């Protein structure tokens with residue numbers, strides 16, 4: 001469908017030069033065809049969207065999450081990570097079924113679309129079920145699966161490796177290129193050396209990026225040093241995990257050598273401020289990483305430790321907490337924050353044609369309503385996105401040229417049905 005968005009504040013550019021202006025955006029099928037003050041000659045729009053008092057920006061990229069975990073939101077709070085994971089989350093996850101996982105991930109995706117996310121990186125169990133749900137919603141996603149997850153199904157590395165390469169063959173670039181795949185390595189603390197090496201070997205063989213949790217807590221780093229004689233990052237380097245592009249969630253407890261390894265091997269750290277603050281894991285050295293030229297992305301993590309999927313909240317926190325930690329109000333400014341939540345996430349997830357509103361890019365665009373009290377007066381659209389907008393202000397979501405939400409109404413998801421089914425699934429999961 002050809003769409004024309006008229007008279008909208010367009011945010012485009014990168015962290016060094018982010019700019020705005022009131023313009024028209026023409027979308028031809030799945031691609032941005034024109035951005036400017038005219039209506040391109042000969043362009044026939046099948047849909048015209050009035051963009052007055054809206055901001056158009058790239059769809060947000062949630063670069064680390066576990067969408068299904070929305071079912072466990074508000075169920076295990078005020079606990080440190082080790083107790084939260086071992087005493088609360090892992091026992092509940094033993095009860096997961098394909099049906100529960102599907103219903104949870106649908107709820108997670110509904111919440112993501114409603115708060116402006118068009119693309120996400122998901123790590124969980126039963127990834128085929130989740131991938132089918134992603135295709136149904138029309139979102140863009142990179143789906144992580146790995147030997148650890150598959151061992152649960154097949155009890156054997158060889159079979160699991162075959163399953164993983166079949167999964168990649170089936171889903172990589174599926175649904176008009178909106179699906180990509182990666183290898184999940186949960187973490188160094190939940191993998192032994194042999195499994196780390198096997199995952200690294202597999203990722204090289206099938207040329208898949210790796211998605212891992214790294215250096216989330218101080219205990220994780222200290223335990224690795226005792227067990228292996230080195231930090232989890234150094235252990236990953238030794239095992240060959242960084243031989244392929246890697247996306248590492250959290251990366252909090254880093255020394256300078258660890259950071260240099262991330263930079264040298266083009267690892268994308270994903271900052272998850274809500275989850276890190278809530279589980280008292282710590283605060284990542286984001287300004288230091290930016291200074292070193294490391295491309296940091298942003299994610300919500302799962303809603304069991306957040307407790308929502310709102311990337312606007314993550315952008316807000318990202319920009320604020322480092323100012324407080326560094327006692328420097330110029331640290332992690334609004335443009336840098338938007339850049340992390342769009343361009344850096346897109347690149348890390350393997351989607352080269354999204355993350356910026358420019359002619360020739362895929363049409364992943366969100367429209368933010370600026371008529372709320374919290375955005376009046378608007379003054380500066382770039383500042384508004386990071387400092388005063390909330391996920392609920394997102395009005396319209398377009399992914400690959402398809403409208404997923406308009407006027408806050410979801411177009412590919414039956415919101416009431418998803419909520420009803422998720423409540424029933426959560427009951428099954430949480431009640432003993």
Ligand SMILES: [Zn+2]
Nearest residue numbers: 213249301302
């Ligand atoms: Zn996580």
